[in-house]
Amino acid sequence: MAEPTKYLAFTHRLVMVGFGSIGQGVLPLIMRHLEIRPEQIQILCPDESGLAVAEEYGIGFRRVALTPDNYRAQLEPLLGPGDFLLNLSVDVSSVALFSFAAERGALYLDTCIEPWLGGYTDASAAPAERTNYALREKALEAGRKLGADAPTCVLTHGANPGLVSHFAKQALLDIARDTGTETGNPAGQAGWSDLARRLGVKVIHVAERDTQVPTTPKRPGEFVNTWSVDGFYSEGCQPAELGWGTHEKGLPADGRRHDSGSDAAIYLLRPGASTRVRTWTPLAGPINGFLITHNESISLADYLTVRDGGKAVYRPTVHYAYHPCDSAVLSVHELSGRQWQMQEAKRLIVDEVQPGGIDELGVLLCGHGRNAYWYGSQLSVDEARRLAPHNNATSLQVTIPVFAGLVWACENPKRGLVEPEQMDHERILEICRPYLGPVVGVYGDWTPLHRREELFAEDIDRDDPWQFKNIRVV
Ligand code: NAD
Secondary structure, three states, X not given: OOOOOOOEEOOOOEEEEOXXXXXXXXXXXXXXXXXXXXXXXXXXXXXXXXXXXXXXXXXXXXXXXXXXXXXXXXXXXXXXXXXXXXXXXXXXXXXXHHHHHHHOOOEEEXXXXXXXXXXXXXXXXXXXXXXXXXXXXXXXXXXXXHOOOOOOEEOOOEOOOEHHHHHHHHHHHHHHHXXXXXXOOOOHHHHHHHHHHHHOOOEEEEEEEEXXXXXXXXXXXXXXXXXXXHHHHHHHHOEXXXXXXXXXXXXXXXXXXXXXXXXXXXXXXXXXXXXXXXXXXXXXXXXXXXOOOXXXXXXXXXXXXXXXXXXXXXXXXXXXXXXXXXXXXXXXXXXXXXXXXXXXXXXXXXXXXXXXXXXXXXXXXXXXXXXXXXXXXXXXXXXXXXXXXXXXHHHHXXXXXXXXXXXXXXXXXXXXXXXXXXXXXXXXXXXXXXXOOOEEEEEEOOOOOOOOOOOOOOOOOOOOOOOHHHHEEO
């Protein structure tokens, strides 16, 4: 086998906060593709379920839960200029951690904007305050205070959010090529938003179908998932959110706008885990997914907005359409029946996945001259296992962009706070591609009106298939 590429010689210290499925999955990639010694890495994590993996690689493991009261004292001795803070935890504030990292001169990356424990499900907070929109606005404000040349702090760089924004740029270039549209070599927000507008992209789904199956079926009273059960529960209980396109004719009855900030997204007065949308992936075909809130729904919609004198004149509707593994769908069904009281047992399946399942994860760009174009990864669990230890298909699609983001941050150490859209998509895809299985771009003639005519007398907008009203399952 060829020697693995060493992307850089990492000479500083690396602190990993949280060591669950993503932490355990990214560690082998770090050890394989960086010049780094185990003594340079320290894990801080309250539960020891990943201890054996840490020991396998000779990494120091301190059993501690970070809290608002202790995080500064815990991290201060471990972080200085040039060091790296990799936040792969749940229930630890991203804003607190990246602000502290910047104060210490350290670089930072996380995979979602996380509040402190309880923030997502705080019943005393208004729905608008529990949105990713609100979390993002707070993070961007904290980022502005750091300054544009602060140590690089990469926000939300997993699979989605993260990798999918790079897929979206590649998809725009592909559609331009196939429709004979001048790309104008887009650079920066103005170039990419102008290209999306000229192509006529109305809708972008992050369209995902996970077909992985556990070796032991889900039992009653158990939540089963292929990645963090706590993470999925938290985001599923937040209000559904979507980047709100300028082509949309009317706000849904339960849709609300925010009264400050970018105005790129709306939220619905219901949890994402009970909101379903129609979408399409090449292998699965037409599917219903959950409209779970995600940062990319807002950041990508905001990035692709064309403004004229402050007024948005173009923006696609952007949202997640997630069909998790069938056991997770059953788990969500049971959970909603329990009025969102978490089940007694949680099971995150990595080694326990049967051979044969895949995670088909990509972006579906709709409404342009070629109708619909899906671009993404069709990684099977079998290939994921061949490629990297301690991963299933879902985790590897997250861990390789985490690793690529870490490399990019080290290569660009003075960029302040960045979201995935502000990074170099070619560099990230170059590092990720060997770990993503088949990466394909496929056109489809699917629209949300597919077969609807033959069924019920529904309230459908036939003039514009790409209205959210047609996409939402009611
Ligand atoms: P997990 O539940 O397997 O692991 C979470 C880890 O956080 C555990 O090790 C847990 O002990 C630790 N933790 C909990 N409280 C902590 C505290 N107070 N201090 C320090 N550590 C604490 O989750 P995962 O699947 O590894 O996911 C990790 C994070 O990545 C989650 O926030 C999840 O939402 C996010 N994620 C993002 C993507 C993406 O594509 N962007 C995909 C999957 C997961």
